[in-house]
Amino acid sequence: MTWRSVRACLLLAMLLAGLGLPSGASAQQGQGFQRQQVQIILREGLSAILERHLEPAAPSDLVLWSLRGLSAVDPGLAVQVQGGTLALSLQGRLLGERPLSGLLPAAAAQALADEQASRAAEMLLRFYIEAWNASATLQRAGANRMLQAGFDEIFNHLDPYSRYIDAEEAEAARQRRVGQSGLGFRLAAGQRGALVIAVLNPGSIAAQGGVREGDVLLAIDGVPVSSRRISQAAELLEGPSGSSVELTLRRGRQQLTLVLQRDSQGGQALRAEWSEGILWLHLRAFSTMTTEWIIEALNSAFSGPTPPRGVVLDLRGNRGGLLGQAMTVSDAFLTQGVIAQSAGRHPEARRVWEAGGHDLARGRPVVVLVDGRTASSAEIVAAALSDRARAVVVGSATLGKGLIQIVYPLANGAEVLVSWSRVLAPLGWPVQGLGIIPAVCTSLGADSLRGALQALSQGTSPMAPVLQRLRQARAPVPASEVAALRAQCPPAEGRPWDQEAARYLIDHPAAYQAAAGP
Template sequence: MLVMLPCLGAAQEVSRTGAYPREEMRLVLGAGFAAILERHLESATPADLLVWSLAGMTSIDSALSVQRTGRNVRLLQGERLLLSRSLPERAEGESFATAGGAAADRLTLFQQAGWNASAAIRAAGASALIRHSFEAIFSHFDPFSRYITPEEAQAARERRTGEAGLGLRLAPGRGAGTVVVAVAAGSPAAEAGLHVGDRVLSIDGTRLRPRDAAGAAGLLEGPAGTNVLLLIERNRRRQELTLRRVLPHGSPVTAERVDDVLMIRIPAFSAQTERQVAAALLAAFSQGAPKAVVLDLRGNRGGLLSQAAAVADIFLGPGEAFRTAGRHAEASRIYVTAGGDLAQGVPLVVVVDGRTASSAEIVAAALSDRGRAAVIGTSTTGKGLVQLVVPLPDGGELLMSWSRLIMPAGWPLQDIGVLPGLCTTGGPAAAARALTALRAGSRPMGAAQAQQGAMRHPVPAVAAEALRAACPPAEVPNEDLPVARGLALDTAAAGAAMAQ
């Protein structure tokens, strides 16, 4: 449950009065600490969280310093001792919520001492203390975990509102429901007569709680072509409006037929990606089966994990697509494919480059490991950690890595990335030579692909770097696409390029 606290929304007012809001800070920090202790991919102790978060204060005021000696920690201002306390410990069987709360309680004592002694701390305010505390903690973990401020979190929630292509944006308002703050011209919202300033009281019969723009976002989402019913209030009069969802604007999937090869470009994995890819395939095959399909994932930075599984399912029969592994029981899952191949078994090639990441890497790896597709391009980003969003009582969020991605062959994606069977790092001429080698039965990337498939977590950084050096990440230009089509049309070369 997300509980909004007005006190920290007015952090600057608090700093002007000189009062440190200890009770509110304990709630926010305690919730975050409990989540980190229980769910983060990497383990930490309550003592670690306390000492690391104290470094956040020293980043605000360099006159402050922290000393950890044995089972005690001290906060100093120059030579002056401000506070000394024992480090918290989690007792056997103690809940993460209790342990996190105890660590937060200890931290707020130090923050209060720093607040009273440091003008810089008071000027920064409570919100800055929260941000610096979590940033200091996450600096000891992976590069993707971070704290999201209440303002950033609200903006993200508002962006999620109307993602189904309704063309409106909602924001919290006073009283019941949420308020329409933007209506896009020509959108379903505009055509239905929705106005800026209208108050949305319910969505499809579900009444909205006060200030619950995030809840409204989830209720607005749905498949394109379906209707959503809004109860609105305008000038103290209520009326119902029906809006029809359309495909979202942004970067949709595109498809074209070149040399009888279906080229499908996926720029990102959004809520509609699987539907759009399936529609492109069905439309193309209804006009006669192409000789091959090329999935273009260049520059695709990822997106929804569920959509990665769904897109892989379009091309694969029953089996494992990928799995996630983490400390928390709910973080470890197996994603499977169960459907039939909408591409009807025609040759499939996936194009990747150094900016291909996350969900896009999953699709490329799943299709490659399962022997369904050959991969062409360069080494990909190697972003193989899954993030969990943890709401905090101040309206902020923790974006926290809680599981790692394991590909069907058993190797971890993080730091390694996907290796292509045909490397294009050297440019079009080098790519053409690699294609000629594959046609002759040679496998220039074969040894590196075998080495990748044999890797298991944890992979030393030096080993990952050495493997990626076989085909360094780079941008793959459009000039390389004819080579991708040539690979797709040559069954023997495509087979040689596949991971074996």
Template structure:
């Protein structure tokens, strides 16, 4: 609707007010009239082609995969609420078979509803409404095309689970680099002192590791370029290049220098760290990335060389998860055979029984898994798998309870959709979502309580037996009240040194360890999960 200014003499003739009153009234009329923003001719136009391509790709990815079935109409109307989030003056309504976009009291666009399942129709309607909002709202234009898409997906996923999300192109690139190793390099982390560039860390997954480079060595040149007076950040950039390309390093110390040629490679971040405490090996896993299971196998291989190895502590505290397949593969390193996890979803490709058949690399040596309230997702899958097969005793607190699996879709703009498409069940059939892993030995109720548990274990009694067995009997769906009731037996908390003390007590006292294992029911003790 266009508004035209009325001639001043028309206003004066109709109102017939004294001159001063007329002026005041004109100001009041002006202030009360909605001022509609016009598009700035200099501002860029919305890239409707890319917007349409992203929305269409997103609907194609979402429709068959979400845990619950929804239509194109559902997704688009949810997402269009993102316009109001950007500019509260914008409202989208769908009544009597018509979608309407309004700016304040002004109707910008009315469009007939396509059929609920008409993907192309709803994509077109969504882009038309976005374009109309772009033309009227300066806030929408300020947000830009990326902000418009982010707002759309944020509102869409607000109607779903807390883990499904859209990641814009720039952070999506960073996420991919974290998972896969990103640009090819050497696996060196650099620092400096007053004299030169120093090697401060060597990634075991990178090409520098087998070449024998070590922490503390000095890096004097890269491809003949001196590192003198350069920053570690600058020299790190010199180390990057195409996968497989060569880079020549001059390294050494004040006594001797040598030239080493490496082939650059994508280097996933190190996620596994280990140390020996006597004849007990502690392996800390910080996340599950592309090479986690391989890193873990290297440390287990070294541990198995100790003929007097008494136990393994697997520290998953603070581990927020990562690649599910890596958790399953990690379980295969210490399980002879069995089911590691079960996933259920609407999409046939989401349904898996993740069975393993490998070989226990440490020959049945006792394992204690440390968890806390931050242990989540793939880390919970590993802990549950080892516990349900009586291959490990879990020590710590109730874990986060993230038992939903996301699949990743690449969007035409370089962004990514993370969409929850399956639920995880532990080997004995209980759901991880909400419930989490309940430890056999609880450390979150204080030192006195832990001391009493360990004393009872020595006497052949497990205080957590009833709670642990109750969690194994749970079947999906389960009421939130039931979950909360079970979890309060060992409240989620951040891990402490008491966890390691309890783990060492279990390993040093085989009778305590066996009693803790006995809390886990035999396979088939409960009714199978209903389909």
């Protein structure tokens, strides 16, 4: 499947969204099994997996796993493979059987993903129809529930983050990507692609500025918006604290324009504080404005007459966010070289991000705080600054989420999220599973931390052998090695002495240098 076919899927999904599969017993009864739409959904979902998933999958396995998933809806269903033939039964009664010939091995399926997905989808469709006709339980549950169960079982065998999202959840996820600008309202998809003010917080900036629930949002700063381009609307709604945004609205037959002033506090995910000559940057998430906020905070701090002695970037509890923002935030501290890499089976999954800016911290010591809740984009930043010896990481082992998903919309309004590449740190080791191992571990207790800081002040890094072993790891890393490395600094929530360790490192250049490495 090419990017052109992906775009075609998007158009197909929008065209068929209004004709989506019914869900629930009341909708399904009397309407039968919508064969054509189920086949489209199966074919497009399986094609995405075969072509782009990080690990190769055999089409025959996808068929087998999908059928086994139906037993989550009707436990009386059973699947067997014998002599290359797949058989489906209900309460011991054979419903159908088919040979798996014509389905290629995993290694060969990617090059013929569309053709193999079509074969597999056609086979699955016949089994689904036979199961539907024989099972009143499936008929009551509905075709959407069958698809959910089938894809759920497939993704159970692939990775922790690939998943099938039903139409209702997918729509909710799209809506969550808008209205998070601190203006005090939430948008929802209306009829014919409209974006409607669905929830308006009393006393909010939007409410005080004249926005009303039920208003249709036509444009943001003159740029037309619709529910079909929700991510664009989300980006347009966000902006620097104190800035203004122009909303073009339709209220009944009237069109009006309102200019709102964003809160000077902004509800920002970044909080910048000064303490004893140190700039503390508390970053809760990576949104569209994160890099701008980081740059503004650094430039403001270092343009004054007394610049900071050091910078602490606190990523504890940060679950990640936009991947691109992780790269640009890292670039704010680096002048050149690799920030991160991604690798996958599909050629388009392979990328290298490189720094090309200026170190806005001007060479001052940088300490990154992490804990067991730090994940995704936050881990990428910590890995980049640590591998490049630009920062010392303090805390505990992080979550270890280093897979990138691509989103495929389906004809029933649902989506499949397929993990298609893994993030590699600048030195080539995978973030997935391993997470970030700090140079200064705080999760082993205060006594252990005091001993580590004393050793660092004498030029010895207790974690150096562990970090060397980590940086030599290559995907796929055996589970035993992952467990052994993470046990050296077990994941834990942020500790009160994390900040003490950061302050100590900035106050003691020799200890900082020993922890940062060469």
